[in-house]
Amino acid sequence: MREYDVLVVGGGAAGLSGALALVRSRRSVLVIDDGQPRNTSAAHVHNFLTRDGTPPSELTALGRAEVARYGGQFATGTVTAVRHGEVFTVELADGTTYRGRRILVTSGLTDVLPDVGGLAEQWGKDVLHCPYCHGWEVRDQAIGVLAVSPLGVHQAQLFRQLSDNITLLLHTGPELTDVQREELAARQIAVVQGRVERLEVVDGKVTGVRLETGRLVPCDVLAIQPTLRAKADFLTELGLKATSRNAAGVTYGDALDVDPQGRTSVPGIFAAGNVTDPTAQVVHAAAAGVNAGEAINADLIAEETRSALEVR
Template sequence: MTEKLTDSYDVVVVGGGAAGLSGALTLARARRSVAVIDAGAPRNAPAQGVHGLLARDGMPPAELLERGRAEVRGYGGHVVTGEVATATRDGDGFTVTLADGRTTRARRLLVTTGLVDELPDVPGLRERWGSDVMHCPYCHGWEVRDRAIGVLASGPMSVHQALLIRQWSADVTYFTHTMPPLTDEQAEQLAARGIRVVDGEVAGLEIVDDRLAGVRLADGTVVAREVVAVATRMVARAGFLTALGLVPVAHPAGVGEYVPADQYGVTDVPGVWAAGNVTDLAAQVGVAAAAGATAAAHVNADLVNEETRRAVEAHRNPVPA
């Protein structure tokens, strides 16, 4: 296992999830020196399996990542455990400093650090997260099909989430919690789809025999539910980029903060690319992996262009023997 961090690389990939490992694999196969620095805190760690990923549906997240690390290492890439504290401009490249004091230099950066899910302050949500508390019906809807599902209103996309989840179950209850009243249009949509609306603040989840039994309201009423869905506030992990002037901004849909990048992963900071959930908050594993590969190909092309310019200059101005 390669844990050594050398002095410099063509590319340092910050974050070792699907996007980062896919990007690193593409770069390593392009014969680039590449290091993946990963803090070891994947967003999907609580999930039992990765779903919707062709040929790997249901694979445990840890197994998927371990296979990815092995593939990157098989092409000579380095995969290093560590947390990046800062990234700073260093001439025409970057200095990357880890929290434990180690440093390395990179000609280019690929940021794939993902995001953090911020849950409402409701007792039981965090403890049940990844089991009977879910957020993405495309990721886990099949596993909870036809069960009694509660949707906890927590943001601007909550009604949309409830309407989506109705595709997987006819027994859906929407809890307004502390959100503003439904608009007439929203109320009509929920009613038309047979989604019950329960008003009142949610005080916590009712757990019986280590299973979710219901949603408890502030007035003590318990509404029986087997699963709770909640739209989290998603925040990009990007604090280490502050010195470069690259900071997360509010997402236009009001669902959190992300690092802006174009379709190829290009950010506002020259030499820095971003891929996966750090820039696309809704990306599933397959989409994140594809984005990592796409960004990596453009990073490699950028390096080739730089090397070609230098080669042309040297060709025009040969050093006298």
């Protein structure tokens, strides 16, 4: 079995950027990807300088071609376990194994969506979560914001920058404070009490949400806050587990803990991208991947220097 300098688990922006930094330093690299990117339903990538508006699949194809140009290799499959002996062994769901001196985990995350009828089918189309990723494209439309936590108010204020037709659907979110009600009213953000039962969709487009009471609240777009779960279960044998992430005292997901260079608590295992930073956009993930790739190369150089000194 061939042994690689680095096995990269995940072939998105973080993984490909880390792989590129490594292969350009003449490291042998294998990128293992399951072919199921988080942004598969999104039409375009945004806020990535010189690549704004590029379809995600096109950006991935360009990245893979750049990595391959320098000798990087690819394998398709789902990683189920990582074990550590003299080197690391990565096992895939089909039983295939690969060996590497270092591991870069860029496996991303899973969006756990609120339990509302029809929502999953519209996810990434006219059900979205990030005003910076998708806001310009839905500007001036009627936008409903589905509250599932106290963060719903903040999300409504963010989307208010993009449209003057915003409705905060309190759904399962907490009761508003008097201050919040005043702030929302001051910005002319409507507030609707009651749980949302399902989306109303006509010809593939959202036209509104139906409350459990039967009331229809018209909207063109629904903004939600999914729970963000790191795809890192395959690391449990090494004692690595995702920890909670919080904003304003509210838990919104989990992620792997790393230092500024992407090192985890297990020597030789590095991580970057959404698996460590759930709120990172594509450009952030790419930068983190390069950062981790450089740190891995330095780590390998230190090991090789120690070995050379022992031989000398």
